Amino acid sequence: MEVLNHFVVHIPKALNDTITIGGKEIYLENKYNPFEHRVMSAEVVFVPKRYNTGVQPGDTLYFHHHVVLTPQFFDETQQWYRVNYDPFGGNGCQAFAYKDKEGQIRTVEDWVILDPIYEEGLKSDIIEIVTTEEVKNRKGIIKYDSRILEEYGLKKGDVVYFSKDADYEMEIEGDKVWRMLHDYLIAVEM
DSSP states (O other), X not given: OOBSSSEEEEOSOSBOOEEEETTEEEEOOTTSSHHHHBOOEEXXXXXXXXXXXXXXXXXXXXXXXXXXXXXXXXXXXXTEEEEOOOTTOGGGOOEEEEEXXXXXXXXXXXXXXXXXXXXXXXXXXXXXXXXXXXXXXXXXXXXXXXXXXXXXXXOTTOEEEEOTTOOEEEEETTXXXXXXXXXXXXXXXX
16 A cells, blocks of 8 residues: 555554553543643654655654544554645644654654753842743754754754744653744854
8 A cells, every 4th residue: 555645653542641650550631731641653654655755664753743633544443643744844744753763863844853941040139030840941952953954054953042932842752852843943053
């Protein structure tokens, strides 16, 4: 079988709604923070025949949480979900990154993955403001190289600034990262 325009992934379970503590599996109520518990990565079953994405069957694909929120099953009995792909990038492309068989992670189209940079707190000479939450800066460190970043002369490790509210937190390989479109990048530290 060949799939023409989109990715197809195998998702046995759409929600990460259990944890194991002391050898016992415990159910998590996922309505408290529904985005955090949706599956956003899965094994690729089919790649779009029409486009050369670099992704191969068997790779791990990282994608938008809407894939499981409003699933468009390719084959519900096989637990195969369609992940929309758009060769022009943008929000029409639900795939953000993939991990190949050698363990290399690469971004898809015009997506950028950043390591977050947080402030340690806000300080003044008179009052120190203590927060229980980390304070977000609008800058991060490029985590993975990509074709689109190479066109800008950017590379892994560069510190970049981005537009307000451009970041979207997700998890890749156990690390909390931010993903955004390259259009939201404003500047790079020199």
